[in-house]
Amino acid sequence: MAGKLYGVGLGPGDPELMTLRAHRLISGARVVVYPTLAGGESFARSIAAGSIAPDTREIVMDVPMSVERAPAQVAYDQGAADIAAALDGGEDVVCLCEGDPFFYGSFMYLFARLSRRYEVEVVPGVTSIAACAASAGRPLVARNERLTVLPGPLPEAELRARIEGAESVAIMKVGRHLAKIRAVIDDLGFTGQAVYVERASLAQEVVCPLAQAPAEAPYFSMILLTKGADPWL
Amino acid sequence: MAGKLYGVGLGPGDPELMTLRAHRLISGARVVVYPTLAGGESFARSIAAGSIAPDTREIVMDVPMSVERAPAQVAYDQGAADIAAALDGGEDVVCLCEGDPFFYGSFMYLFARLSRRYEVEVVPGVTSIAACAASAGRPLVARNERLTVLPGPLPEAELRARIEGAESVAIMKVGRHLAKIRAVIDDLGFTGQAVYVERASLAQEVVCPLAQAPAEAPYFSMILLTKGADPWL
Numbered sequence: 221m222a223g224k225l226y227g228v229g230l231g232p233g234d235p236e237l238m239t240l241r242a243h244r245l246i247s248g249a250r251v252v253v254y255p256t257l258a259g260g261e262s263f264a265r266s267i268a269a270g271s272i273a274p275d276t277r278e279i280v281m282d283v284p285m286s287v288e289r290a291p292a293q294v295a296y297d298q299g300a301a302d303i304a305a306a307l308d309g310g311e312d313v314v315c316l317c318e319g320d321p322f323f324y325g326s327f328m329y330l331f332a333r334l335s336r337r338y339e340v341e342v343v344p345g346v347t348s349i350a351a352c353a354a355s356a357g358r359p360l361v362a363r364n365e366r367l368t369v370l371p372g373p374l375p376e377a378e379l380r381a382r383i384e385g386a387e388s389v390a391i392m393k394v395g396r397h398l399a400k401i402r403a404v405i406d407d408l409g410f411t412g413q414a415v416y417v418e419r420a421s422l423a424q425e426v427v428c429p430l431a432q433a434p435a436e437a438p439y440f441s442m443i444l445l446t447k448g449a450d451p452w453l
Numbered sequence: 454m455a456g457k458l459y460g461v462g463l464g465p466g467d468p469e470l471m472t473l474r475a476h477r478l479i480s481g482a483r484v485v486v487y488p489t490l491a492g493g494e495s496f497a498r499s500i501a502a503g504s505i506a507p508d509t510r511e512i513v514m515d516v517p518m519s520v521e522r523a524p525a526q527v528a529y530d531q532g533a534a535d536i537a538a539a540l541d542g543g544e545d546v547v548c549l550c551e552g553d554p555f556f557y558g559s560f561m562y563l564f565a566r567l568s569r570r571y572e573v574e575v576v577p578g579v580t581s582i583a584a585c586a587a588s589a590g591r592p593l594v595a596r597n598e599r600l601t602v603l604p605g606p607l608p609e610a611e612l613r614a615r616i617e618g619a620e621s622v623a624i625m626k627v628g629r630h631l632a633k634i635r636a637v638i639d640d641l642g643f644t645g646q647a648v649y650v651e652r653a654s655l656a657q658e659v660v661c662p663l664a665q666a667p668a669e670a671p672y673f674s675m676i677l678l679t680k681g682a683d684p685w686l
Contacts, residue, residue: 232577236474240476244469320583324595342588344464344465344579344584346578346579351577361556363557366601366603368600369602370599371596371599374597
């Protein structure tokens with residue numbers, strides 16, 4: 221009988237923000253799989269490290285850094301083949317996923333390849349948005365408010381149009397797009413309501429008004445924009 | 454020295470989807486606080502029940518059911534006063550919050566009242582959106598896709614305009630607005646890509662294509678709409 225694949229959300233970075241279910245599944249796993257980026261450290265593995273038993277087998281998917289899609293897809297093809305071999309051997313496999321597996325997570329590439337052939341369970345995790353709002357002390361949405369989630373790499377004109385028509389906004393993957401995003405928010409007159417957060421929930425966390433954000437932002441950074449003044453009262 | 458207030462996200466309903474931190478804080482709490490709706494059971498307390506120690510003091514905020522804002526605000530005023538009394542006595546207080554405290558959560562009303570006077574820490578939780586996507590096997594967003602979160606009570610015309618211009622959409626608080634929302638999605642031709650989820654992660658969970666949704670939906674129900682065909686490949 222084939223094993224089962226678990227896509228397990230690990231939350232934003234603090235290992236204590238893993239769910240009880242994630243901790244239980246990882247602790248009991250005989251095989252785990254996780255991505256590394258261009259041979260670097262795996263952020264997912266670092267979050268889960270304290271839960272992984274010493275004799276667990278680890279399948280590493282090394283994903284090349286590229287704006288092209290094809291090279292990464294080759295890595296996911298290989299990862300899916302390695303996982304399938306373990307599942308065919310009757311072993312369960314736990315895939316370690318930063319944040320939530322289905323919220324900008326690479327697990328969806330494995331899910332697309334394996335979920336028709338094998339039993340797959342997705343364990344949701346705490347998103348970076350929830351962690352950033354908590355760290356910043358900024359409620360995201362109340363009552364009938366709308367939330368818009370935008371990736372920072374979007375073109376300037378599209379960011380402008382989407383932010384203009386939005387209520388609460390979370391801009392993900394800020395990184396090297398920080399200057400462009402700041403210019404748009406400044407121009408729309410919303411800088412006073414914007415907060416910058418990097419590496420939420422980790423020891424190196426930074427939280428500050430957008431106006432005081434550093435010149436360089438890491439990939440794991442976000443801008444939260446809530447337009448109302450105390451809209452939750 | 455005054456105590457500290459914790460606003461602790463409990464996730465969507467399955468107690469195993471609490472974070473390790475939530476479990477640790479609740480287990481160690483001498484005082485917890487949670488809302489009930491018009492004298493009913495507390496969903497938040499039911500999620501956390503297995504983590505609450507027997508001798509824990511429980512502060513209950515009974516929130517009246519009303520479309521008016523004022524009566525609920527009176528309940529939060531009273532709750533904030535009760536919490537402040539405990540904090541002034543040097544006790545820490547753990548507030549139990551369904552889902553994530555800052556994502557449509559009533560904790561923000563307590564936060565607005567108490568965070569200027571007391572130390573407050575927010576512990577993020579798994580949102581119902583992440584849980585619904587996991588249960589439905591539907592990735593939410595990949596790469597540079599946008600996610601729009603809309604509350605079901607919005608007027609029909611606004612729902613239509615927001616869904617039309619969106620990529621992935623999560624419609625929250627469906628409940629008695631189901632027929633209105635279905636009509637809009639039908640009219641836009643998106644019914645085939647829409648999934649209905651109620652009570653995600655609980656034993657009574659329902660997941661089905663929107664076309665097969667029941668006639669009556671509970672408050673804790675959601676519609677997920679992802680427009681692309683395999684956009685994550």
